[in-house]
Amino acid sequence: MKRRGVSPAITTMLLIGIAVIGGISAGATMFKQNEIVSKTTRIDVIRANLIDIHMTNKTFFTISMKNTGTTTILSGNVGFYANDVFHSISIPKLDPGEAFGTSQIFDTSVALNRKYTINARVVATDGSTYEWADAQIATGG
Secondary structure (H helix, E strand, O other), X not given: OOOOOOOHHHHHHHHHHXXXXXXXXXXXXXXXXXXXXXXXXXXXXXXXXXXXXXXXXXXXXXXXXXXXXXXXXXXXXXXXEEOOEEEEEEEOOEOOOOEEEEEEEEXXXXXXXOEEEEEEEEEEOOOOEEEEEEEEEOEEO
């Protein structure tokens, strides 16, 4: 009795099919990972000023910022710490590339030439968060 095996042509086609399916699967996984990695939440402060309004116990705070990430910022706040209190301004919805600037007078005083921490915290539409902090020297006005 003669035993018959699988033809070399069928074996080759089967191996090529497995390789193609594996390559497609790996490619799809890499593209999905690239999409996940490319989403970033980030905000950059362009300019911030803390100005003591002379002899009034008030501080003039100005801020300019830009959404430099790839996700839409849903909300957030930015402000400064003075006298153990965080004085803040709300950040509106910002699409990628969109800028925001505002100013406000707060009922607190800052010492001239002293460094104060300015902090911004935002939440994106996908639920991710980003926090930025830096020191700003107070000036007088």
